[in-house]
Amino acid sequence: MDNLTVIVLAAGGGTRMKSKTMKVLHPIGGRSMIGHVLRAVQAVEPQRVVAVVGHQREQVGPHIQELVPEAVLAVQETQDGTGHAVRIAMEAAGPTKGTVIVAAGDTPLLRGESLRAFAEEHEAAQRAVSILTGIVDYPFGYGRIVRNDEGDVEAIVEEKDASPEQREIAEISSGILAFDAEFLADALGRITNDNNKGEYYLTDTVQLARDAGLTVGAHRVDDVRQTEGANDRAQLAELGRELNRRIVTRWMQDGVTVMDPATTWIDADVQLAPDVTILPGTQLLGATVVAEDAVVGPDTTLKDCEVGEGARVVRTHAELAVIGDRANVGPFSYLRPGSRIGVAGKVGAFVETKNSTIGDGAKVPHLSYVGDAEIGEGTNIGAGTIFANYDGIAKHRTVVGRNVRTGSNNTFVAPVSVGDGAGTAGGTVVRRDVPPGALAVSSGPQRNLEGWVRKRRPGTAQAEAAAAAEEASVTGAAPGEREVDPGVGPDGRSASQS
Ligand code: UD1
Ligand code: CA
Numbered sequence: 001m002d003n004l005t006v007i008v009l010a011a012g013g014g015t016r017m018k019s020k021t022m023k024v025l026h027p028i029g030g031r032s033m034i035g036h037v038l039r040a041v042q043a044v045e046p047q048r049v050v051a052v053v054g055h056q057r058e059q060v061g062p063h064i065q066e067l068v069p070e071a072v073l074a075v076q077e078t079q080d081g082t083g084h085a086v087r088i089a090m091e092a093a094g095p096t097k098g099t100v101i102v103a104a105g106d107t108p109l110l111r112g113e114s115l116r117a118f119a120e121e122h123e124a125a126q127r128a129v130s131i132l133t134g135i136v137d138y139p140f141g142y143g144r145i146v147r148n149d150e151g152d153v154e155a156i157v158e159e160k161d162a163s164p165e166q167r168e169i170a171e172i173s174s175g176i177l178a179f180d181a182e183f184l185a186d187a188l189g190r191i192t193n194d195n196n197k198g199e200y201y202l203t204d205t206v207q208l209a210r211d212a213g214l215t216v217g218a219h220r221v222d223d224v225r226q227t228e229g230a231n232d233r234a235q236l237a238e239l240g241r242e243l244n245r246r247i248v249t250r251w252m253q254d255g256v257t258v259m260d261p262a263t264t265w266i267d268a269d270v271q272l273a274p275d276v277t278i279l280p281g282t283q284l285l286g287a288t289v290v291a292e293d294a295v296v297g298p299d300t301t302l303k304d305c306e307v308g309e310g311a312r313v314v315r316t317h318a319e320l321a322v323i324g325d326r327a328n329v330g331p332f333s334y335l336r337p338g339s340r341i342g343v344a345g346k347v348g349a350f351v352e353t354k355n356s357t358i359g360d361g362a363k364v365p366h367l368s369y370v371g372d373a374e375i376g377e378g379t380n381i382g383a384g385t386i387f388a389n390y391d392g393i394a395k396h397r398t399v400v401g402r403n404v405r406t407g408s409n410n411t412f413v414a415p416v417s418v419g420d421g422a423g424t425a426g427g428t429v430v431r432r433d434v435p436p437g438a439l440a441v442s443s444g445p446q447r448n449l450e451g452w453v454r455k456r457r458p459g460t461a462q463a464e465a466a467a468a469a470e471e472a473s474v475t476g477a478a479p480g481e482r483e484v485d486p487g488v489g490p491d492g493r494s495a496s497q498s
Contacts (some may be wrong), residue, residue: 002117005181006046007089010064010105011054011076016232021055022104025063030267030286033230034060036243038067044101044119045113050089051105052076061272081199082175096181102202103176106229107241114226115176118219128214129183129206131156132176134224142172143203143447145160145218153216157204159197171220173203173329174227199249199376243268259297262412273309276460277297291325300330304376308343321353324360342377356387371395372414376402382410382426401436401452 014023026032031039034051041049051064054076056257057133061073074092076085083163086102086238101119103110109479114132122130131153132143144166156173158165187205195201221227230236247268248261258264258424263282265283266272276290286304290296293310312325314330320337323329328346334379338355345358356370359377364370367381372395373387379400386409387398401420411429417437418424429442434440451464 001044001099001123002047003181004044004119005048005050005093005096005100006041006044006104007035007083007093007100007102008037008041008049008051008064009085009102010060011052011057011079011085012106012441013055013079013373014231016107017236018233021114023230025059026230028230028240028271029107029247030237031108032063033236035063035067035103037110038064038071040110040112040115041103041409043263044067046101046118047098048072048093048096050074050093052085052089053083054079079198079248082193082202083200083204086184086202089202090185090188098181100179100181100184101176101478102179106231106246107175107227108178108230108239109226109228109246111226114221118176118221119178121219122217125217127178127217128180128212129216130178131206131216131218132174132178132227133171133218133220134174134222134227135170135220136224137170137174139167139170139172143175144169144325145171145173147171153206153218154210156201157208158203170226171218172219174224175229176227177202177205179205180300183209187271201412207210208258226330247368261407264297286291305335328437362410373398373412373498375400376404376420379404380406382406382408384412385412386410387412387414389414414467 011074014260017023017026024413025032025346029084041304049068051071053060054072054471057075062072064071069317071280074089074094076088090096093206099119099122101115105323118130118132131145141159145153146155146157146164146166146169148154174179184205187208189306190208193200193202206216218416223243226394228239230239244265245261247266248264251272252258253267256272257277259278260280263280264278267285269287270284271289271293273290275293277295279391281299283301285302288302288305290307291309294307296313300313304320305318306327307313308327310326313323316330316333316335318335321335323337323341323343326344327341329341332349332353333347335347336352336354339353340357340405341359342358342362344361346363346365347353350367353362353370356373357373358364359379360376364381368381368385370387373388375381377400385406389395389448396414398414399417401418401422402416403421404423405427406424407426409422409427412430413429416430416433418430418434421437422434423439424430424434425441426437428440430440457463
């Protein structure tokens with residue numbers, strides 16, 4: 001197809017969406033509705049794309065130009081019908097030869113290969129007009145395909161103008177038409193708005209072609225759902241489910257195991273390798289890429305993430321994160337933008353990471369916040385560790401070397417660094433750099449201030465419990481069921497001596 005123009009209609013108000021966001025901009029499967037249409041249009045490699053904008057064009061225009069920078073925008077000030085819209089598009093396109101395809105901007109399931117087959121058939125048959133049609137169970141609202149006794153298409157009759165017999169016709173116009181450009185330009189000047197809607201119907205061009213003795217044909221598709229538009233949010237959700245069903249089915253055909261397709265959501269731009277396994281309740285969104293043998297889910301949301309070969313990601317929420325080969329993430333992990341987990345690294349339960357690198361084989365297994373940190377390979381971070389990256393004004397980085405062992409309940413007050421092979425004791429607040437191989441200890445020896453509760457918290461439940469325990473130790477009875485061994489403190493004194 002060496003001279004192809006595609007016109008995308010997107011001027012309508014979409015009032016039934018009841019939204020401040022223009023209809024065609026509503027997201028579905030990770031793209032806007034019109035984003036799906038423009039993607040399908042790219043598959044026919046048109047010489048020219050003209051988008052008709054009107055309602056909220058200050059939203060719609062820039063969005064279209066971001067997706068298809070070379071697209072021509074044609075402005076339709078008042079929505080006087082599809083025929084009027086296409087006339088404005090043709091004026092914006094300038095003198096046009098070859099084939100013109102008209103499509104609507106609100107049909108997110110439209111597939112490029114269908115458009116291509118349609119355009120090819122239209123050109124091969126050298127028709128003036130071709131209509132993409134389909135048989136539907138509920139033709140209400142659609143333009144009906146009226147055929148003569150020979151089965152040739154005579155006209156498209158709109159719902160409001162159809163006779164009771166015509167309303168019984170189950171073959172409908174999808175709204176996608178192909179034209180000979182010169183015929184179209186001429187016909188658009190001749191259609192009128194003399195109908196029950198008072199609009200200029202693009203579909204009236206069919207009758208004009210027939211009257212002029214030109215060829216009109218229908219290209220009937222089995223999968224007419226792909227041309228369905230979403231007019232309200234209920235239809236949007238239905239189409240979203242159908243789009244998802246198609247995407248999930250395609251990945252299964254390509255070798256991905258999806259345990260529960262009904263609760264698995266995969267956006268259109270996601271990439272999956274063969275032998276990936278997706279467990280129930282998982283959403284793979286945006287530009288997420290998952291490599292071979294990785295297992296994702298259950299109950300996991302990944303947006304714009306990279307998951308390496310053989311990695312496991314369980315009950316996790318992650319955005320703009322990179323998870324290395326054979327890494328383990330979750331359950332209950334939260335990876336925020338800029339998180340990079342190395343090969344065979346681990347981020348465990350109730351761990352939040354942000355803008356941090358966790359080296360190959362490094363582990364943050366439990367209950368921690370890792371912000372603006374670099375953790376070297378083979379390092380283990382103790383349970384309950386906080387990387388205190390924010391001083392109230394600015395963010396600072398913490399660098400932890402390789403094969404470091406940090407104790408539980410540490411706080412790293414950034415900016416600070418810990419050398420290779422160093423360690424920290426439990427409860428350490430690391431405020432100064434730790435040299436390689438050193439053990440950092442910041443908490444002093446424990447002191448017990450005997451009788452503090454009795455003096456400072458009299459009359460409280462705490463004081464009552466303390467008094468009962470003291471009483472029991474005097475009378476020799478065990479307090480409660482648990483036997484308490486005071487033991488010997490780390491400084492060599494027994495607790496009872498201090
Ligand atoms: C249209 C067709 C109908 C077909 C149906 C398929 C006509 C007259 N009717 O009906 O045969 O079965 O689509 O869904 O073409 N638009 C503009 N400017 C306008 C009017 C419409 O840009 O002045 C855009 C709308 O935003 C929409 C598309 O054109 O994207 C279709 O318009 P709509 O009013 O929805 O047409 P239908 O009544 O659905
Ligand atoms: Ca419509």
